[in-house]
Amino acid sequence: MTQTLICDCNQTMPLEPKMLGRALAEDLPLHSSLCRREAPAFQRAVQSGDEVIVACTQERRLFNALADQTPDATSPIRFVNIRETGGWGRDARNAGPKIAALLAAAALPEPDPVATVGYASQGRLLIVGALDIAERAAALVADTLDVTILSQGQGVAGGAQERRWPVVAGRVETLTGWLGAFALTLVRDNPIDLDLCTRCNACVTACPEQAIGLDYQIDLAKCTSHRDCERACTVAGAIRFDRTPDRVAASYDLVLDLGAVPLIDWHAPPQGYFHLGEGLATAEALQTLLNLREMVGEFEKPKFFDYKQKLCAHSRNEQLGCNACVEVCSAHAISSDKARQRIVVNPNLCVGCGACTTVCPTGALGYSYPRAPDQGGKLRTLLSTYAHAGGRDAVLLLHSQEAGQTLVERLGRDAQLGKAQGVPAQVIPVALWHAASTGIDLWLGAIAFGASQVVVLSTGEEAPAYLAALKQQMDIAQTLLRGLGYTGSHFRLIEAATVAALDTALAGLSGTRQLRPAEAARFAVAAEKRNTLELVLDHLMEGAPALKTAEAPLTIALPTGSPWGAITVNKDSCTLCLACVSACPASALQDNQNAPQLRFIEKNCVQCGLCESTCPENAIALVPRLLATPERKQPVLLNEAKPWACIRCSKPFGTQKAIESMLGKLAGHAMFQGEALERLKMCSDCRVIDLYSARNEMKITDL
Structure with a gap:
């Protein structure tokens, strides 16, 4: 059993407890000061043993502390934000159905735990940059971290005379790895060996070209080979112009890169790598240094993906097919292994954006944080509760649970202060780990469950490749719906980095109505993407306006990159060698054991292109489309011969x-x-x- 505690936050929200209670089939007393004078009601609830839903996230810490101090408090507690997401805003009086939906979703069972990826850091930190700024950074973290400095010049002031930390210099050949496992390859080709250098400054004084700075490395572009420095260093023997360059390898747990140009210039760099190109005087730099001090020990993160090789359409017979996941990954976590006819995902580099699962046509890569059935169940609960409570024209706002959620909450606060309109009543915010972690299966599924529109919020933290992928997938989904006769604009990508921009964009959604199925679907989202898409298509086609008036089989042309389609075969060129059949990963192309025939099941085709690239006669071409008839599930004859x-x-x-x-x-x-x-x-x-x-x-x- 679940107990839900709602509070109108000192009567600043126009909540309707009776309506909410009917929608949730639960008695909901209204509180106005649950975190203060009415706190005993919370204490009684957590002593009941029932699961407790607290409709407040602002005082999460206080409620948890209060539960710890309450005798016999055994109830699990969850928190949900109904204030900034709906209770505060110009449209708050109409937000009851949305609030009911948010409360219902909060009461859903927790998803099953996912596998984790482990990291271990001993605190070995490599700081890369000009010696003066690198030493300042080292001074701020060296009490907790084992610092090594990779000098990239002396900087403005030069290094300190005292050798407080190990300093190395050279040309970076490679830097690879992740938290706890960075590998550096360095080529030392400077005449001055820093291991032998005593920082006596004799070489600095002796050099007539001033080619030696206080980083104790020779600027070979300035040096004219007087060799005065080498003679001045006779005793220490640190300077030799005839020294053979050597390559050294070292390992580190963390990397702080202070160079203007990052050594790892990915949009999503590995965990444990930090780039501060603007120096140490920014708020970002302070937060980074604080984070570095905490990164010693063992850490875990979710394993965000599941990979099923048997579904993968990446390669067959040394031919490349679908490469969408490799191309979209900004974390460089996915690579091609054509020899094993698969892709390889490095879980240590994966940041959980989910873009690979969004563009995967087969479902070979599935998102697991949460898994599709759990996410689909949440969307269905939100939409069904919203409709049951009297809501109309629901809009799902999918946003990241960090920057996106922060922006939504700031919008709600500004609305309470009269600076913004707030989140409209029909817009239901849904927090995701990353905005790109859902795709066409869940978007179309949401329309089937009763959503009028699905909106994805980009706050500027997403890689350009992710935004391009989202736009492409939305184009495919929208073309499909319009082809079936569902008029309107059902999918939208909002790019807003400020509260004002988000407020304007959300205000523009009000009053728009999109045609959708008359009856909401009730199916459960499947674990495999293609199975979900088939359930969605069956529901969408069942009530499709275009099919009711079509006089011939309806064929919908779809954009390139569609996960559905057919192929054409040039019968004059095709020799029925059936190489395409062996290459097809989805069993869309089939032979006939009793006769030389090439048959095709359109439902199975994922448009990976393996048949096209495999065909020795160049007789096959892809046709992205949707055949909106039952015949798409049946085998058809493409070619036959004597x-x-x-x-x-x-x-x-x-x-x-x-x-x-x-x-x-x-x-x-x-x-x-x-x-x-x-x-x-x-x-x-x-x-x-x-x-x-x-x-x-x-x-x-x-x-």
Whole structure:
């Protein structure tokens, strides 16, 4: 059983407890000061043993502390924000159905735990940058971290005379890895060996070109080879112009890069790598240094993805097919392994954006934080409760749970202060780990569950490749709905980095109505993407306006990159070699064991292009589309040919076109003349028998 505690926050929210209670089938007393004078009501609830939902996130810490101080408090507690997301705003009086939906979703069971990825850091920090600023950074963290400085010049002031931390110098060849496992390869090609240098400054004084700074490395562009420095360093022997460059390798747990140009310039760099190109005088720099001090020990993060190789359409027979996940990943966590006919995902580099799962046409890559059935169940609960409470034209606002959620909450606070309109009553915010972690299956599923529109919020933290992928997937989904006759604009990407921009964008959603199925779907989102898409398509086609008036089978042309489609086969070129059948990862292309035929099931096709790239005759072309009829689930004949009969036993094998094509290509070859050419017209068994008989005849003739 669940107890839900609602509070109108000192009567600043126009809550309707009776309406909310009816929608949730629960008695909901209204509180106005639950975190203060009415706190005993919370204490009684957590002593009941029932799960407790507290409709306040601002005082989460206070409520948890209060529960710890309450005798016999055994109830699990969850928190949900109904204030900034709906209770505060110009449209708050109409936000009751949305608030009911948010409360219902908060009461859903917690998703099953996911696998985790572990990191271990001993605190070995590499600071890269000009020596003066690197030493200042080292001074701020060296009491908790084991610091090494990679000097990239002396900087403005030069390094300190005292050698407080190990300093290395050289040209960075490679820097790879992640938290606890960074590997640096450095080429030391400067005449001054910092391990031998005593910082006596004799070389600095002796150099007539001033080519040596207080980083104790020679600027070879200024040096004119007087060798005065080398003579001044005779005793220490740290300077030798004839020294052979050497390559050294070292490992670190953390990297702080203070260079103007980052050593790792990815949009989503590895965990444990931090770049501060603007120096140490910013708020970001202070927060980074504080974070670094805490990064010693063992850490875990969720394993955000599930990979099913049997569904993957990446490669077959050394041919590249779908490469969407590799191309979209800004964390460089996904690579191609054509030898094993698969992709490889490095869980240590994965940041959980989910863009790979969004663009994956087969569902081979699935998002697991949360998994699709859990996320789908949440969307269905939100939309069904919203409708049950009397809400109309629901809009789902999908946003990240960090920057996106912060922006939504700031909008609510500004609305309470009269500076903004706030989140409209029909807009239901849904927090995700990352804005790109849901795709066409859940978006279309939301429309089937009753949503009028699905809006994804980008706050500027997303990689350009992610935004391009979201726009492409939205284009596909929208084209599909319009082709089925559902008019309007059902999907939208909002790019807003400020409260004002978000307020304006959300205000523009009000009053718009999108045509959708008359009855909301009730199916559960499946674990596999293609299964969910089939359920969605069946529901959308069942009530599609375009199908009610269509006089012929409805074919909807879709944009390139669609996960649905057909293929065309040039029958004049196709020899029915069936290489495409063996290459197809989705069993969309099939042969016939009883006759030379090429058959196709359109429902299975994922438009990966493996058949197109595999075909030796270039006879296949992709056609992104949706055939909105039951026939898309049935095999259709694409090509057939007469079988070739073995000239020795008359058993059929291959096709006439394939054998004649092979004979034509090999007729002029020296290895295939006379009897050898004739054997190509035989089945495999007769070819062996004929060859064996010919050899025996030769032996008898020799005798």
